[in-house]
Amino acid sequence: MALESDVARNLDEIRSRMAEAARAAGRDPSAVELVAVSKLQPEERIEAALRAGQRIFGENRVQEAAGRWPALRERFEGLTLHLIGPLQTNKVRQAVELFDVIETVDRPRLAKALADEMERSGRRPKCLIQVNTGAEPQKSGVLPPEADAFIESCRREHGLPVVGLMCIPPQDEEPAPHFALLRKIAERHDLEVLSMGMSADFEIAIRFGATHVRVGSALFGERPKAP
Numbered sequence: 001m002a003l004e005s006d007v008a009r010n011l012d013e014i015r016s017r018m019a020e021a022a023r024a025a026g027r028d029p030s031a032v033e034l035v036a037v038s039k040l041q042p043e044e045r046i047e048a049a050l051r052a053g054q055r056i057f058g059e060n061r062v063q064e065a066a067g068r069w070p071a072l073r074e075r076f077e078g079l080t081l082h083l084i085g086p087l088q089t090n091k092v093r094q095a096v097e098l099f100d101v102i103e104t105v106d107r108p109r110l111a112k113a114l115a116d117e118m119e120r121s122g123r124r125p126k127c128l129i130q131v132n133t134g135a136e137p138q139k140s141g142v143l144p145p146e147a148d149a150f151i152e153s154c155r156r157e158h159g160l161p162v163v164g165l166m167c168i169p170p171q172d173e174e175p176a177p178h179f180a181l182l183r184k185i186a187e188r189h190d191l192e193v194l195s196m197g198m199s200a201d202f203e204i205a206i207r208f209g210a211t212h213v214r215v216g217s218a219l220f221g222e223r224p225k226a227p
């Protein structure tokens with residue numbers, strides 16, 4: 001699985017499955033983007049994806065992304081980097097500098113810290129609000145009943161460039177109702193971006209309106225365990 005041709009072949013296959021899922025849902029395939037989730041993956045697999053033309057990547061830790069992407073940005077043009085993991089307020093400065101999209105805005109203190117840092121630096125990465133659709137205690141994200149008020153306050157009070165929503169459904173449940181809920185909340189706020197769907201369920205997510213699917217292991221192979 002470490003072979004360059006494997007990553008290129010997986011990429012091809014995932015792209016065709018995405019296009020097929022979009023067409024089956026009566027959607028334009030170009031309206032769905034692939035976020036290649038590169039967390040914990042060896043560099044050679046990431047470079048293989050880059051050489052095969054992939055340009056949108058997702059990382060879940062600021063520190064790990066900071067160690068890898070500045071150098072890759074110098075070698076590969078047109079990269080877009082998404083933060084898809086929880087963001088601590090003490091990492092906000094680094095995150096705003098490094099990422100183009102922050103998918104995990106989920107609490108007032110973080111919203112305020114992001115707004116302050118954007119004001120200070122002049123950099124304005126796009127923001128998604130993470131919704132904990134399954135109301136799982138161990139998971140990040142704003143709870144569904146609090147989502148409307150939080151989205152409003154991120155936009156109006158903090159002036160954040162909020163463009164959409166993100167969710168990670170509970171592992172042991174049907175994902176479809178969670179995707180449907182996320183879409184419903186997004187529609188209430190005229191938000192265009194829906195980041196939902198991973199290796200196991202991206203086609204279902206596309207059926208429910210995903211504009212971004214976050215695919216890691218199906219593209220790069222199994223991840224080494226987190227240290």
Ligand SMILES: *Cc1c(COP(=O)(O)O)cnc(C)c1O
Pocket residue numbers: 037039060084085168198199200214215216217218
């Ligand atoms: C790791 C991760 C993914 C990718 O998961 P796979 O099952 O490997 O595709 C997607 N989204 C988030 C938030 C993740 O942390």
